[in-house]
Amino acid sequence: MGLRHTLDFLLYDWLRAGELTSRSRFADHSRETFDAVFDTCERIAREKYAPFNRTLDIEEPRFDGEKVILPKASKEAYDAFAASGMLSAAQDYEIGGMQLPYTVESAAHTFFAMASVSMGSGMLTVGNANLLMVHGTELQKSVFALNEFSGRWSGTMCLSEPQAGSSLSDIVTRAVPDGGDFASDPLGARYRLKGNKMWISAGEHELTENIIHLVLAKIPGPDGKLIPGTRGISLFIVPKQLVDTQGQLTGVRNDVALAGLNHKLGWRGTTNTLLNFGEGKFPVQGQAGAIGYLVGRPHEGLSCMFHMMNEARIGVGMAATMLGMAGYHASLDYAKNRPQGRLVGPSGKDASQPQVRIIEHADIKRMLLTQKSYCEGALALELYCARLVDEQHTGEPGAANEARMLLEVLTPIAKSWPSEWCLEANSLAIQIHGGYGYTRDFPVEQYWRDQRLNMIHEGxxxxxxxxxxxxxxxxxxxxxxxxxxxxxxxxxxxxxxxxxxxxxxxxxxxxxxxxxxxxxxxxxxxxxxxxxxxxxxxxxxxxxxxxxxxxxxxxxxxxxxxxxxxxxxxxxxxxxxxxxxxxxxxxxxxxxxxxxxxxxxxxxxxxx
The missing domain is CATH 1.20.1410 (I/LWEQ domain)
Incomplete structure (x- = not known):
């Protein structure tokens, strides 16, 4: 059965997502509007994503000394996705959103992830903007978050550093108050950042006119030393291009420079970067130091960033699920059409009989059933977690609190389980293809390579x-x-x-x-x-x-x-x-x- 049929059953028969329309936030919606969203996303994924999945794998991002070059298909896919309104699908009508349930938004993203996971569907941009909607000032919301939701700008999360990796307590990027005329900038308390960030997905590209980095850095204490551990971490908005309070570009490039591109096993269509903040390549007002605007209060940056990190972890889980699903469908199709060997009868094999399709062999069925149980089971988990998000935001207080607690417990599983076991599903998809499986004549080897990153992504x-x-x-x-x-x-x-x-x-x-x-x-x-x-x-x-x-x-x-x-x-x-x-x-x-x-x-x- 196809993905759409599976989604329909899980959403409507199992999770009863249609009942969400009885809640005031979703009262304008019906199954018909949900299905229309799926129709649109399925069409864009089919036309703009799937045909170019291999192209993005072969034509890796490259830096020409001034800008990062991506295939033309990347820009066309991004523009189609942004025009669909899916970046702000779950947001309020007042800011241009559709007020869709997160359950429906999450299900809609499956089409893009299955068609081409490295083409991307704005996961970090949406997570970046969602964080600002919770922790940012009103001006930060209107200037930065709304322009990300519209697709005009994109967003990143900048946590890891070359010497620290995932050990955030050891980061050394510094943020010092800007002593110039703009120290009390209306966009937020203004700081100068200096440091290096590693493994930044979509950290440099030309898909949007601006890139909004959310950067973890430490504000030095009175003695000029950094506070050890995570207690000293603060969060900053660091735009690639400086902007005014109306969200217009000022024409001033911020002191953020691309130090290099990471060339990866998979997800090659998404740039992965090493960024230097404040090295002086693009000095602002004659000074080295990237301009950053404080988000929330000093020394509370990690708790703010977890809002985005947890969202990204569930997003990685869904991406892993759909890569597994892509391999499952590809190997199922191959098994139905590939003749090889003969069935074992009571007396063994009869070589005079015609060959059978490999799906008739018990071990092929075992491998297909393993994939199905992993991938559809994982999809159920991801959609269940999405349904908990809706409950947390629109349910009665008791139910909302229960949903929040359940999400806390399930988030590590929603991220880790699909990234491990759907990787095994992708390995079985290669096995079903036999020797063809590890050639580039079939897509399953790319699915495996793309998948292998997910056990590392976001923790x-x-x-x-x-x-x-x-x-x-x-x-x-x-x-x-x-x-x-x-x-x-x-x-x-x-x-x-x-x-x-x-x-x-x-x-x-x-x-x-x-x-x-x-x-x-x-x-x-x-x-x-x-x-x-x-x-x-x-x-x-x-x-x-x-x-x-x-x-x-x-x-x-x-x-x-x-x-x-x-x-x-x-x-x-x-x-x-x-x-x-x-x-x-x-x-x-x-x-x-x-x-x-x-x-x-x-x-x-x-x-x-």
Whole structure:
């Protein structure tokens, strides 16, 4: 079944997204308006994105000494996407938005991610603008955020530094108050930034007339020294081109310079840059130092930036999901059309018989079913998280708070699980193609390369695992984990009422109990070093439990009955597969967590 059919079922039959139109914010909408959005996005993705996915992989961004050169298709795709209004789809009517539910916006983005993930669909720009709408001043919102939502400008997030990587407490980019005439600039307290930022996606290009960087930097203390750790971090708006209070370009280039392009394994259509701030290449008013406007209060930059980081993590999860889905559909099509070999009969193979299509072989079906269970399970999780966002913003206070807590717990899984297991799906897509799979004659090798970046994007696997076990499941006395358990138990109780799902209900209940016991055992000594030594196996088990829950909850939306249409047969088979082939894996992962096994932590460096 195609993506659109899958989305329709998950949105309308499972998540009941149509019921959101009963809320005042979405009252102008209906399923017809939602479907019209999908029609538009599907058309743009088909016409402007998919035909050029390979082009972007081959024609990497290059710097001619003055500007970054991208294929013509990149500009045409960006303009079509911006013109669709999807950059501001979830924003208020008053600022040019469509007031779409985030659930619908998230589903609409799947078409672009599946067609060409590295072409991009404004994920960082939207995240940048959304952060400013929460933490910026009214003028910062109108000048910067609204121009990003319109597509006139684009945005980035600048966190990592060459010497610090993901260790934000070790950043050394400095921001000192600008002592000139503009120290009290109406756009915000004005600072001069000096430092280097690495791995900045879309940090330099000609797709828009301006690029708005959100930069983490430290304001020195009275003694001129930087405050150690994350406490000293502040957040700044640093535009590539300086602007006035009306949002017009002043013609003055800010002191932000491209230091180099990173040439990546995948996502080659998106520029990835090393930027120098304040090196003096473009001095402003005769001084080195990039002009930056403080966002929020000094020393609270990291908490502001997490607004964008968490949004980006879910976005990476969706991108990973759709790359897996692209590989699944490509290998399914290949398996249906590629003749090879013969089926084994009771007496072996009969060479006199004609060859069969490879989809008739049991092992090919195993690989396809694995992909289906991973990718559609991950898609259900991402859309479920999107639905929680809508609940958080438009639900009753109690429901909104519950949604917020659930999102805290699920965000590390929404980012990490698809990036690991949809990578495995892409690997299986190559395997189904055989030797052709690792040639450029077929797209699956590119999907794998693009996918491999997602386990690192927006926080590595280890960082997500430490966040899950070290913070999320123990925060507020374990309240978030308790709320998640209540929801899972609700699914189990409904499943027990249907005999065909009793096996899965019992297995899921057992998995929930195992995860709960392992969580307690990991923290039994109160020693974080012991608890977190096996954080990644914990996250793998936790994620498998969550996806098993998704599949059972989805299956419960299928009406009971012996005769099911092929799409439902496929969903029920994927559910059965995940419970019989995948969920049992969690025991091995949780054994080392529960025993606080120190095999890895105690390995002496010299023994490697």
């Amino acid at each position: 590595t696997h280890g960082i997500q695992a430490a966040d899950l076990l070290g913070r999320k499941v123990v925060m507020a006395g374990g309240e978030g984990l308790r709320m998640l358990a209540l929801r899972i138990n609700g699914t189990i109780e409904r499943a027990i009422q249907r005999p065909e799902f009793a096996e899965y209900a019992n297995a899921l209940g057992g998995a929930l109990q195992q995860v709960g016991a392992a969580t307690k055992a990991a923290w039994a000594t109160g020693d974080a070093r012991e608890a977190l030594a096996n954080a990644v196996p914990y996250m793998q088990a936790f994620g498998h439990m969550v996806i098993a829950w998704m599949w059972l909850d989805v299956a419960l939306s299928i009406p009971a009955g012996a005769a099911q249409p092929p799409a439902h047969v496929g969903r029920l088979a994927a559910t059965r597969f995940f419970y019989r082939y995948e969920l049992p894996k969690i025991g091995a992962w949780l054994n080392v967590v529960s025993s606080r096994d120190a095999t890895c932590a105690d390995m002496p460096e010299e023994a490697f």
